[in-house]
Amino acid sequence: MPRTPSENERIRRATTEQILKTAMTLFCEKGYYSTSIDDVAKQAQISKGLLYHYFKGKEDLLAALVDLRINDVLVVMNAAVAKTTPSEQIQHIIEGALEDVSRQPEVFRFYLNLFTQPRLDPVVAKYSQKLMDEQARQFEIQTDMFVRLGVAEPRQRSLYFSSTLQGIMLMFSTYPNSFPLEKLKAQAIAEFCNNK
Amino acid sequence: MPRTPSENERIRRATTEQILKTAMTLFCEKGYYSTSIDDVAKQAQISKGLLYHYFKGKEDLLAALVDLRINDVLVVMNAAVAKTTPSEQIQHIIEGALEDVSRQPEVFRFYLNLFTQPRLDPVVAKYSQKLMDEQARQFEIQTDMFVRLGVAEPRQRSLYFSSTLQGIMLMFSTYPNSFPLEKLKAQAIAEFCNNK
Amino acid sequence: MPRTPSENERIRRATTEQILKTAMTLFCEKGYYSTSIDDVAKQAQISKGLLYHYFKGKEDLLAALVDLRINDVLVVMNAAVAKTTPSEQIQHIIEGALEDVSRQPEVFRFYLNLFTQPRLDPVVAKYSQKLMDEQARQFEIQTDMFVRLGVAEPRQRSLYFSSTLQGIMLMFSTYPNSFPLEKLKAQAIAEFCNNK
Amino acid sequence: MPRTPSENERIRRATTEQILKTAMTLFCEKGYYSTSIDDVAKQAQISKGLLYHYFKGKEDLLAALVDLRINDVLVVMNAAVAKTTPSEQIQHIIEGALEDVSRQPEVFRFYLNLFTQPRLDPVVAKYSQKLMDEQARQFEIQTDMFVRLGVAEPRQRSLYFSSTLQGIMLMFSTYPNSFPLEKLKAQAIAEFCNNK
DNA sequence: TATGAATGAGTGTTCATTCAT
DNA sequence: TATGAATGAACACTCATTCAT
Structure with missing residues (x-):
């Protein structure tokens, strides 16, 4: 039957x-x-x-995984946006991102690897681009937060913030066993979550 | 003859x-x-x-390129060490690294891609590890500079510095056309090159 | 389905x-x-x-063929062992071996060629060795037969027998069209199958 | 100059x-x-x-080596022919051949390997054939010796002799360390060097 | 005579994908 | 839905041979 x-x-x-x-x-x-x-x-x-x-094929597997990843990022971002003050929002981005990477450093490492793939790789570039585009979209939202925070040059500040956060994630995923993630998280929050 | x-x-x-x-x-x-x-x-x-x-083969090509890269990093580091004050030293690291990446963003991107390669990739992992080991060595030297700079927690500060610098390089090599490298460089120098 | x-x-x-x-x-x-x-x-x-x-590869093909060959040899040997008198046993070895070689001289020739492969051939030596080891094992069993036959120096006699038999097989597989196999078989049986 | x-x-x-x-x-x-x-x-x-x-090339190397080998065989054969009685002649063949193989078993093994090469090997078959032809020529001369020795079926006897001698050489070159060459030589001489 | 840089056809092997059932 | 036999294009690598000097 x-x-x-x-x-x-x-x-x-x-x-x-x-x-x-x-x-x-x-x-x-x-x-x-x-x-x-x-x-x-x-x-x-x-x-x-x-x-x-x-x-459909090997590439389709990768596509599905990239979509999952993008969704994860969106979840964090949406939760951040839902916060009331820009300070809380930025703090949520930091905490969400570092929470993600600390749970599965190799996964983040894989996406970062994909993200840094050469631009003309016949197979993989498409997904690399997709991740970059999504990041760019997130960046605009995040920049708004810095605008609302009232910093002097919000776009530049937002870039500096992204750089620091990405850098921490990169370093942690590279040396997950010896990297004092909590301490650096605190430092990042201290630096970016209020209008100095 | x-x-x-x-x-x-x-x-x-x-x-x-x-x-x-x-x-x-x-x-x-x-x-x-x-x-x-x-x-x-x-x-x-x-x-x-x-x-x-x-x-000897394709892998040997990669090995040679990795050696070249390591040499490039060493050159910058040695020049930094040769400076007199720790402040100048750190500034040289920033300038040297960003000079490198701005000249050939795709090259940096390639090495970063290699650096983030999964740990068990049968071919490439070896070279990824080599780059990581070298970076760890550089990190120790750099931490000494922060010690001499007299900051509170030099090791943690050195990590935060590396994260920021790597993050800037990552972001720039991702968006080389729209990333205001000079401005972020200034910001990094302002933040790390004197004992606040 | x-x-x-x-x-x-x-x-x-x-x-x-x-x-x-x-x-x-x-x-x-x-x-x-x-x-x-x-x-x-x-x-x-x-x-x-x-x-x-x-x-798994070309070598695996060879390995499988060598196993088949070893099995063929074992079949003859086992049948020989099953005979009652040593005289019949030795006769069966002669007949079995020459039957084999006369049916497919090129096949025997191929295995003999493998058998004589230089000891350090990076690929083939392993299988050459395997054939040699198996032959050595057969030789021990065969020597027992000569012991039971009651000849003076059974080990030496067994060696001389092997030499003659191998030599006949070598010659026949070299000149399969002109070699009077039956006559030489008779001669070998006459020489080795009773305690002179 | x-x-x-x-x-x-x-x-x-x-x-x-x-x-x-x-x-x-x-x-x-x-x-x-x-x-x-x-x-x-x-x-x-x-x-x-x-x-x-x-x-001229790799093949030419092989050709030269094969010629050397053929010459070695001829030297033994000519010396045998120079003996007066057929009994001495045959004894000389045995002693010369076994002397050769005992001095350099691997060399004999190599030629035997060449000798047993498949008939259609595009490169090597030619030299395999050359060795076979030469052996056939030697065989005729050797058969004459058995004629003069007065045995019943000289051609068949000569073949049986060649088989035994080749077999001994094959066995010895396979197990050069444990093969009692002298004893088997004596046995062969006893068997073939007089008209039983 | 002598060198070693240079060639290119050939070989074993892998692997994403398709297909018959 | 499910299997694994079957395909073939692509790949890394080898090696006898040639050639400029």
């Missing part, structure tokens, strides 16, 4: 998630190019054919 | 440089994995066989 | 056999080094990729 | 010998296919270009 449609739907969801989780893990461990579709299918305990049933 | 040894030496040097330059360009444009040895040989206008006469 | 596992098993078996048969033929004709994987795939009417689906 | 012609001639001879010796050593160690021209030139301490000045 055939499965019910809802049962099918449940299976689809579970399998999709399983594949994505496996792909994320392997991409983080070995990188996109050094991970084969065979690796993913084997580790996800499904057949290669089935994987292609769920995703 | 054979060529004189010095003539051979000249040829070797020129061809080696030509190959490395081409490899650097292509790796920056398309990335290590998406650049084939054929691409490099063709663009360098030599035969594939000759490339293997000069380098 | 996927193929049933047993159907897959059938396909695997058939294709594996097809590949091995082709490889054996080509190796016998042109030798291991002068046969390319492309040759094997083409002649076996499969794609190169599929060959690698079944065998 | 130019070298004298005779000086040049001396150099030519010495270099030729040096190359051949090196090639023989390497072919014996690693086999013809696994030895590169580069290997030979490096080990012989000359440039690749010079090697091509002395030999």
Whole structure:
């Protein structure tokens, strides 16, 4: 007897998630190019054919993961925007971002790696660009916060802020075991969350 | 009669440089994995066989480029150390690093990409690690400067400094056309080059 | 619906056999080094990729063939051991070995060629050694037969027997068209199958 | 000032010998296919270009070595023919052959390997054939000795003799450290050197 | 005689993707 | 939905040989 449609739907969801989780893990461990579709299918305990049933190809896996990432960033940003004072908003950005990276440094590292991919890489550049575009969008919102904070040159301040925050994330994800994340977080909050 | 040894030496040097330059360009444009040895040989206008006469393989090309990069970093660091006051030293690090990245943002981007490579990538991880080790070495020297500068928590300050500087370089190499590098440089110098 | 596992098993078996048969033929004709994987795939009417689906590489092909050969030798030896008198046992070794070589002289020739491969050949030596080890094992069993036959110096006699038998096989596989195998077989049986 | 012609001639001879010796050593160690021209030139301490000045190519090296081998065999055979009685002649063949193989088992092994090369190997078969032809020529001479010895079926006897002798050489060159060559030599002489 | 830079065809191998069932 | 057999283009690398000097 055939499965019910809802049962099918449940299976689809579970399998999709399983594949994505496996792909994320392997991409983080070995990188996109050094991970084969065979690796993913084997580790996800499904057949290669089935994987292609769920995703159009290797690139499609990457696309899905990038969308997930962008969504994560958006969640933090939206929560920040919901705060009342610009000071709280910026603080939330710092805390959200560092919370993210501290939970899964390799994941952040993977996206950062993708982000820094050469511009003409025939496969990967598209997703690198997508991440950059999204970051640019976030940047505009964040700059508004600095405007409302009343700093002298808000755009420049916002850039400096982004640089510091990205730099902390980069350093932490590089040396996750020895980097005093909390202390640097405090320092960043002290520096950026009030109009000096 | 054979060529004189010095003539051979000249040829070797020129061809080696030509190959490395081409490899650097292509790796920056398309990335290590998406650049084939054929691409490099063709663009360098030599035969594939000759490339293997000069380098043991694709990986050896990468190794040579990483060594060049490490040397570049060392040059800046040594010049910084040669300065008299810690304030000047730190300023030199900032200026040297940003000078580097502003001259060839794609090159920095490439090394940053390598730097953020997943830890288990079978080929590339080794060179990623090498860059990380070198950075750690630089960090110790730099921390001494902050000690001599007399700041409260020099190690933490040095980390925060590195984060900011790396962050600026990351952001600039991402948006080289719209990033006001000079202004941010000034801001960084103002923040880190004297004992507040 | 996927193929049933047993159907897959059938396909695997058939294709594996097809590949091995082709490889054996080509190796016998042109030798291991002068046969390319492309040759094997083409002649076996499969794609190169599929060959690698079944065998890890060219060397693995050779390994499989060597295992087959060792098995053939074991079959003869086991049948010999099963005979009651040592005289019959030795006769069975002679007949089994010469039967083998007369059926497929080129195959024997190929294994002999492998057997005589230089000891340091980076690829092939391993299999040469494997054949030698197996022969040494057979030799011990065979020597027991001469012990039971009651000859004066059984080990030496066993060696002389092996030498003669190997020599006949070598000569026959070299000149299969003009070598009077039956006559020499009779002569060997006459010489070795009873305690003179 | 130019070298004298005779000086040049001396150099030519010495270099030729040096190359051949090196090639023989390497072919014996690693086999013809696994030895590169580069290997030979490096080990012989000359440039690749010079090697091509002395030999037309890799195949030509093999050809020269095969000629040397054939000459060695001829020397033994001629000395055998010079003996007065057929019994002494056959004894000389045994002793000469076994002396050869015992002095340099790897060299014999190499030629045996060549001898057993598949018939269609595009490069090597020609030399394999040459060795076989030469052996056939020797065989005729040797058969005459058995005729003169007065055995019943001299041709068959001669074949059986060759088989035994080749077999001993094969076995010895395979296990040079544990094979009691002298004892087997005695046994062969006892068996073949008088009209039983 | 002598060198080693230079070539390019050929080889083993990988892998994303398709297809028959 | 699910399997894994099958494909073929692409890739890194080797090596006998040639050539300019």
